Amino acid sequence: MLIKKKKNNKVILLLPILLIIITVVLSIRILGKENSKYNDNTKVLSTISQVLDLNTVKYTYSNIVAVKKDKSINDIKIPFTEQSFIIKYEGVINGGIKPEDITIIENTGKKIKIEVDQCRILNHYIDDENLYVYDIKNSIFNKMGTNDILSDISKYKKEYEDKILKEGFMEEIKENTKASLINLLKNIGYEEINVSFKKE
Template sequence: MAGRKMDEKMDGIGVLEFLKAKMEKVLTRPKVFIAGLVLGGILVSIVFTAIFNIGKDVGTKETSPETLSPTVVFERIVSQNEMVTVSQNYAIVDKSTDDKKLFDLIEIPFTRNSFWYRYAGTIKAGVNLENAEITLKGNTITITMDKPYVISNTPDMQKSGVLEENNNVFNPIKVEDVTAFERQCKERSESEAIKDGKLLEEAQANAEANIRAMFNSAFGDQYKVEFVYRQ
């Protein structure tokens, strides 16, 4: 009996010690939890601060305004390479005739063919900006570049074509005959367009007005823009 009571007493002491240890563990957990929260908060704060600073630095680099100067504006202008400043439509109606010749000298009778042809297109003129140069002296900007020229001559094939033809069995009209006549019309259209100089004069005046407008948009009337053309 005495041994049994001693065992029960020992068991009671073991239970009390177990409960005491549990209570101490529970009481110490809030301290660990609070310490974890504090440490976690510090780490989160550091991470967010670093991300914010990085984003701020990147944003500053991307959005930093470029210093505007006449040279910068000029570089943007010449990046176009060519500036079309005038466009002119034309239409040539003419007749082509051809006779077979003996030794390319004497026309052979009854071998003539002919056709009426309409050749229409558009001529565009302007300036070449690729080799243009800028000089800045005080408040005067000087642009040096080549004289205006014909940039393109594009036929309108919907309006161009043979209007009437008189073929000849001894000298039929060939495709190469029409092609050669088209080439002549194209050369003629350019020659007539620049013959009196008005087309290129208009191209020059418009080019100067366009370039001045670009500088005025950037600087107002701060600079005077002048032009020099190479011979």
């Protein structure tokens, strides 16, 4: 009877120890999974690309330009072929970043440090449904082809981009990009987030 009691006592003592060991191992595994959930840089970059709208700023504008053109042969102007007209149009400029502009400097799963290589104008297009052309010479609305009008406008697009960049458009893109990245990274579990921009 005494021997049986000793065996039972050993079994009773081993059970709590085994339970403690199992609990510790499981806890380590669970915590490890939580911490490593987003410490894979490829997954983080993929999430940013899929979830974040990389067009962080949309700028819509109206512009009016006066255009003069004439027909010529071998750089010799043909008399009485000059056209003078005014074009009123609306444009849209999207600014932001591309996935390749983002570099992860540090990533622990809870803390992340990101460097943005550059912000940029991603695209600039003309709303061809809101084009108005006024023929100055004949005082009528000229029925020009859309392609002809867009060709005339295209040279003014760069001028307008330069104008808004001087007015602080790039700083606005940076501010919105930083805010968007921080919000996204907070939502996926990061507690400490540092977003910086590469010095040009």
